[in-house]
Amino acid sequence: MIKNYLKITARHLLRQPGYTTLNILGLTIGIVSSLLIVLYLYHEISFDNQHSKADRIYRISSDIKEPDNAFxxxxxxxxxxxxxxxEFSEVAQYVRFIGNGRTRFQREDMSYYEEDIFMVDSTVFNVFDYQLLSGNPQTALQGPNSIVISQSMAEKIFKGENPIGQMLKTDRSSLEVTGVYQDIPTNSHIRPNAMISASNRRSQ
Incomplete structure (x- = not known):
């Protein structure tokens, strides 16, 4: 049966090569386009699903109304x-992300500029399942002048050394590295390279 199908296909291809090529090309483009759309949709709906409490995590936004605009x-x-x-018993926990902007870190005589640096509450590990490779998630950000950094940032700055207990200086303070977490996947809305204890906010 398959042999006959192959013979018929070969005859059509030889008799009408242009028409057959057009059909095959159209079918190929259709299949590839469908696969790309499926992959894109899968990526979009997978955002933040790595967190076990994803169905209970909400981000609060502000509705701003101005005389000539609303956003x-x-x-x-x-x-x-x-x-x-x-004030709301339904709220089990909260965590705030305060953008620290582009930040210069200094270690010994070297300076490193990092993007996506946030000040966060110590509750961040109770809300999000960021995987600490070293450090204690319950205490890592409780004290002032503490910072947890991503695996990529640790490798960039400390080059194989154990970063725990090491000091990083910024333009305003000295911070102790209290944890290193696994790089956050790309399908995440917030991807900090480092998180500084929010208790440092007033001193900075």
Whole structure:
């Protein structure tokens, strides 16, 4: 049966090569396009699904209305997290991400500029399943002047040395490395290269 199909296909190809090639090309483009769309959709709906509490994690945004404009901003006032936690029993925990901008870190006589640096509450490991490769998630960000860094940042700055207990200087303070976490997947909305204890906010 298959042999006959192959013979018929070969005859059509020889008799009408242009028409057959067009059909095969169209079918190939259709299949490839469908696969690319499926892969794109799978990537989009997989965002933040690596967290075990993904179905219970919400991001609060602000609806800003001006006389000539209205927009939604993924930023809120600093006290909002604690207020929501205290006033709504449905809220089990909160964590705030405060962007620190492009930050210069100095170790010994070397300087390193890093993007995506955030100040966060110590509850970050209770909400998100960031995998600590070293350090204690319960205490890593509780103290002031503490910082946890990504695996890539640790390799870049410390080059194989154990970063735990080492000091990194910024333009405003000296920070002790208290943890190293696994690089965050690309299908994540927030991908910090380092997280500084939010208790440092007022001193900075």
């Amino acid at each position: 939604r901003w993924a930023v809120t006032q600093f006290p909002l997290g604690r207020t929501v936690k205290n």
